Amino acid sequence: MRPGLPQWSGTLAAKAAAFITVMCCALAALLGVLVHVQVTNQTVGQARDQALQRLTQATERYEAGDTLRRGAGVDPPGLPGELRDLAVAGDRGTMVAEREGHPTMWAAGPVDGERALAVAVDYSQQARTIEGLDRAILWSSGLAIGATLLVGAFAVTRVTRRLHTTALVARRISAGDLDARVKDPRTGPGTGPRTKAGPQDEVAAVAAALDSMAASLQGKLLAEQRFTADVAHELRTPLTGLHAAAELLPPGRPTEPVRDRVAALRTLTEDLLEISRLDTGRERLELDTERLGPLAERTVRAAGNGAEVRVVRDVSVETDRRRLERVLGNLVANAHQHGRGPVVLTVDGPVVTVRDHGDGFPEYLVTHGPQRFRTEGGTRGHGLGLTIARGQAEVLGARLEFANAPEGGAVATLKLAAE
Helix, strand or coil: CCCCCCCCHHHHHHHHHHHHHHHHHHHHHHHHHHHHHHHHHHHHHHHHHHHHHHHHHHHHHHHHHCCCCCEEEEECCCHHHHHHHHHHHCEEEEEEEEEEEEEEEEEEECCCEEEEEEEEEEEEHHHHHHHHHHHHHHHHEEEEEEEEHHHHHHHHHHHHHHHHHHHHHHHHHCCCCCCCCCCCHHHHCCCCEEEEEECCCCCHHHHHHHHHHHHHHHHHHHHHHHHHHHHHHHHHHHHHHHHHHHHHCCCCCCCCHHHHHHHHHHHHHHHHHHHHHHCCCCCCCCEEEEEEHHHHHHHCCCCCCCCCCEEEECCCCEHHHHHHHHHHHHHHHHHHCCCCCCCCCEECEEEEECCCCCCCHHHHHHHHCCCCCCCCCCCCCCCCHHHHHHHHHHHHHEEEEEEEEECCCEEEEEEEECC
């Protein structure tokens, strides 16, 4: 198995910071090595030339029988063995080695009797120069890496902050807030590649596309809501007359289907009107203190479908009784219509659950919530009833969740705020 990465490693800022750091370190190391090699070669070359020049002078004095100057001698102590062997073999050479605790540039050449004439030149200053250069390279590289990292982090953070803002707005739109907009300053008042705010970069292009999509989606949704409300209002008056006329029909087998269809159409129209009111977001609450246990029992009795009510722990809640009864009534009716008995409504403090023992909710409903007129697998699906229940729950400030029990059956959970 591959080892897991820490959570921060997945962010763009962390990846950019790591990339900038690695590139700066690599560039600093490359430049440092090049400068070190160049200066070291130059320094060593100058010291070698100086040592060979003194060796030449010492050789001339030795052959002339003059006294050798200080630092020169035949087989002097401290002469590296490799350099002496080279000189005895008839070649001239140089080598840096320690002499009495100090770095020394040795130069040696052959003389008579298989001996070596050597010259020692103090190499301390050159060694200190190279060490100082290395320290300067390290310090300057560290400062350059730090400064570049800070500037790069600032630039990347500006981009990631704008991306984060765009992502937050996208989540708000996904949650239903169609008024949310990014309004990136680089998008300016126009939508072209260049605006009064300056050139439009890729983040601004994404923000502009998201704002345009949200505006288009909002316009289409508002048009759909207006159409639904207009159709429902237009149908309400003739349906009222049709319902009254159906009630005047003489009793009999042909009359019952007509009354049932008219009643179903009237219920659908009322549901559409209620959804239209919920979509506008202008619903007003009429708050009062209610005991959940008795309210649930009244709702089940009014539904008349024989659901079982279990009160584990009764509490008082401040809520709109009519809207809460609407939510619970729709959940119980949906459980009877699309599930199988027994249907159980449980009150446990401010949490109310409605469970059936059928096939459970469709996967799309558990994941995304109810959708009006959505069908699944050729069935009638869970449409307006659960959509209204969720909308009324949002008006109440409650949370309505949908899940499937492990042993089978659909579970709707309503979480209210207790006093």
